[in-house]
Amino acid sequence: xxxxxIEGGRALKGEIRAQGAKNSAxxxxxxxxxxxxxxxxxxxxxxxxxxxVFKILRHLGASVEFSDSTAVIDTAGVNRYDIPDDxxxxxxxxxxxxxxxxxxxxxxxxxxxGGCELGPRPIDLHTSALCxxxxxxxxxxxxxxxxxxxxxxxxxxxxxxxVGATENxxxxxxxxxxxxxxxxxxxxxxxxxxxAFLNSAGADIKGAGESTILIKGVKRLYGxxxxxxxxxxxxxxxxxxxxxxxxEIFIKGADPSALSAVIPVVEAAGPRVYPVPGGIYINGRGTxxxxxxIRTMPYPGFPTDAQAPIMAMLSIARGTTIFIENIFESRYxxxxxxxxxxxDIRTEGRTAVVSxxxxxxxxxxxxxxxxxxxxxxxxxxxxxxxxxxxxxxHIDRGYQSLDTTLKSLGADIIRK
Ligand code: UD1
Numbered sequence: 001x002x003x004x005x006i007e008g009g010r011a012l013k014g015e016i017r018a019q020g021a022k023n024s025a026x027x028x029x030x031x032x033x034x035x036x037x038x039x040x041x042x043x044x045x046x047x048x049x050x051x052x053v054f055k056i057l058r059h060l061g062a063s064v065e066f067s068d069s070t071a072v073i074d075t076a077g078v079n080r081y082d083i084p085d086d087x088x089x090x091x092x093x094x095x096x097x098x099x100x101x102x103x104x105x106x107x108x109x110x111x112x113x114g115g116c117e118l119g120p121r122p123i124d125l126h127t128s129a130l131c132x133x134x135x136x137x138x139x140x141x142x143x144x145x146x147x148x149x150x151x152x153x154x155x156x157x158x159x160x161x162x163v164g165a166t167e168n169x170x171x172x173x174x175x176x177x178x179x180x181x182x183x184x185x186x187x188x189x190x191x192x193x194x195x196a197f198l199n200s201a202g203a204d205i206k207g208a209g210e211s212t213i214l215i216k217g218v219k220r221l222y223g224x225x226x227x228x229x230x231x232x233x234x235x236x237x238x239x240x241x242x243x244x245x246x247x248e249i250f251i252k253g254a255d256p257s258a259l260s261a262v263i264p265v266v267e268a269a270g271p272r273v274y275p276v277p278g279g280i281y282i283n284g285r286g287t288x289x290x291x292x293x294i295r296t297m298p299y300p301g302f303p304t305d306a307q308a309p310i311m312a313m314l315s316i317a318r319g320t321t322i323f324i325e326n327i328f329e330s331r332y333x334x335x336x337x338x339x340x341x342x343x344d345i346r347t348e349g350r351t352a353v354v355s356x357x358x359x360x361x362x363x364x365x366x367x368x369x370x371x372x373x374x375x376x377x378x379x380x381x382x383x384x385x386x387x388x389x390x391x392x393x394h395i396d397r398g399y400q401s402l403d404t405t406l407k408s409l410g411a412d413i414i415r416k
Pocket of ligand 1: 022023024026093121122123124125126127160161162163164165186190303304305327328329
């Protein structure tokens with residue numbers, strides 16, 4: 001199993017280019033299933049999760065070509081509506097194929113996406129919304145079977161602004177008769193990106209990014225060419241790396257507008273963040289200070305995906321910072337590993353108390369999820385001595401060639 005060996009203590013310096021957003025690329029690639037005609041997607045990150053979507057699309061009969069961050073998808077040959085268990089398990093957001101297959105084929109058979117490393121990951125909001133749209137869904141032996149009974153437009157009130165459920169409704173209702181309204185929808189920038197992609201293919205969706213979204217069903221979607229937004233969580237991660245190493249990084253193509261909850265926290269901790277034409281420049285030189293309590297919330301609140309990397313940065317702060325994780329139940333798996341490196345973090349339920357320490361030390365640690373893995377990389381970059389990080393398959397799900405990018409910034413990191 002591959003691992004990272006990192007010799008800590010080098011300030012990261014230089015310029016990198018922001019990757020396309022994983023959480024936009026996955027739903028947009030899935031949505032290409034709805035388009036008749038060639039779909040060209042630019043700024044598509046080369047990640048193991050993205051390659052898992054390609055596998056599912058190919059299994060369903062689509063052709064997929066991918067090179068230089070551009071994916072070209074032709075769904076003319078799609079003739080299946082089943083997804084085998086092993087492909088479903090490769091990627092957490094495979095649940096989005098439920099909405100896409102509902103829209104394309106009126107049918108889907110797939111295994112339950114199930115729980116994951118962040119704790120249980122139910123899809124009850126997805127399935128009840130699809131039922132409201134006139135699909136019948138039954139579950140047998142862990143397998144989900146969806147069938148169109150009488151597709152109808154509906155008003156769907158999501159009790160919680162679930163990102164995935166909002167996306168599944170957009171996918172299922174884009175091609176339909178009548179008007180579907182989502183109230184209480186997720187407002188993440190990636191929802192805006194998905195809706196913009198669908199609109200570029202001929203859909204009629206208004207209000208994405210707000211709590212109420214109006215989807216006027218259209219008869220068909222066409223081929224289109226679209227560029228994925230930049231990855232705000234990758235940018236937040238590099239901000240934490242700059243703070244941890246006292247480095248200076250210019251992230252070309254990064255968008256500060258999607259980070260309005262993160263930038264004030266990073267700046268309150270000490271690093272200076274400058275939105276400049278063409279990207280974001282971060283100066284992480286100087287002392288890291290503790291900040292007021294950080295509560296993860298649905299957008300526009302502080303993103304749960306940035307919790308772990310920012311926690312790593314605050315583990316070396318002067319003072320104590322409290323985190324409250326409101327989105328996922330088990331999102332503190334990096335804490336024990338950070339403590340192995342000398343951090344002083346205690347958790348109880350949804351709360352973590354991070355008492356800053358003057359120094360972290362290299363250690364053997366294991367990445368147990370994607371963002372927690374990135375937090376360990378950040379800690380290792382700052383630590384005195386050598387760290388070995390196992391479980392980097394989790395990191396590869398969301399960061400394109402993290403080791404190569406870090407090397408270009410002067411880090412001493414090897415993949416072994
Ligand atoms: C997406 C992101 C993930 C991010 C999360 C929250 C993608 C591919 N993933 O995940 O990186 O951490 O948003 O910003 O875009 N829930 C239910 N029932 C449901 C659906 C969700 O109880 O039917 C709960 C979940 O268990 C979780 C919370 O709602 O506690 C948030 O889930 P959701 O917003 O749906 O996140 P994802 O779409 O899975």
